[in-house]
Amino acid sequence: MSTLPPVRERVAGVTPLVISLPHVGTELPTEVVATMTARGRAVEDTDWHVERLYSFARAAGAAWLQPRYSRYAIDLNRPPGDEALYPGQASTGLCPTLTFDGAPLYAGEPPDPAEIARRRERYWAPYHLALGELIAASRARHGFAVLLDAHSIRSHVPRLFDGRLPDINVGTNDGRSCSPALAAGVMEVLGRQTRFTHVLNGRFKGGHITRAYGQPAGGVHALQIELAQSAYMDEDATLFDETRAAALIAVLRGIVALLGDFKPH
Secondary structure, three states: OOOOOOEEEEEOOOOOEEEEOOOOOOEOOHHHHOOEOHHHHOOOOOOOOHHHHOHHHHHOOOEEEEEOEOOOOOOOOOOOOOOOOOOOOOOOOOOOOEOOOOOEOEOOOOOOHHHHHHHHHHHHHHHHHHHHHHHHHHHHHHOOEEEEEEEEEOOOOOOOOOOOOOOEEEEOOOOOOOOHHHHHHHHHHHHOOOOOOEEEOOOOOOOHHHHHHOEHHHOEEEEEEEEEHHHOEEOOOOEEOHHHHHHHHHHHHHHHHHHHHOOOO
16 A cells, blocks of 8 residues: 655645646656556656746746546546536546547556545545645735646547647636636746737636636636646657757746736735
8 A cells, every 4th residue: 555645745835836747757656556557657748847847937936736546546627426527528537548549548457446545535635735725825925826727638539529630729718717817827838929829718727626626716816837848858768858848848938927927906
């Protein structure tokens, strides 16, 4: 039984911004890894290097929450009841059983309801408790909080979406999870550059974290940024590309600065 804490890094912030990185974990609990296929153990659908892309934000005063374990153990960006986020489209699930490409993750039977409940209590709940506390601390300090849920995914995943994904995908739950002014500001930052394609509320509108915590009327403004991994890394080898990443980080710095300086009207 794994005894390491499910939260790898938790950093308190001094700006209103809280950054959540729910899919950067690469470890698997010992009792989970023993049941998995080789592809499952490879945790290939990790949001590779996203913590590296945003590392500058910690020095700029953002709060930070980073998990230890892979989304293959349990997906921290899915509802606890595993309701579909995108009805009618392929779903990866609270405790996934397939890779994004549709290959089995488990050598035998997938987790049953009791095992899913155990993982939810042991790994999912502590992350969300910590995230709620960081948001509450930001609201207590500033009167409001801004939550950035940071993600990435391969640029081509036919099972999940058609064609090539835009480089930068901003999701605000179709305008419900944050102030329109905040979303407009982010898109203005993106509009000032031409290297990276971008879209607002395209294929990725925000997962459970954006939807559950983004309550502008309650003082929490949340958005998700899903990056195409081809914008900053070699997708086949999962290797960070310093040159490509440097250009992307310059854009992310502008977005993070805007989020940290935001003040709701």
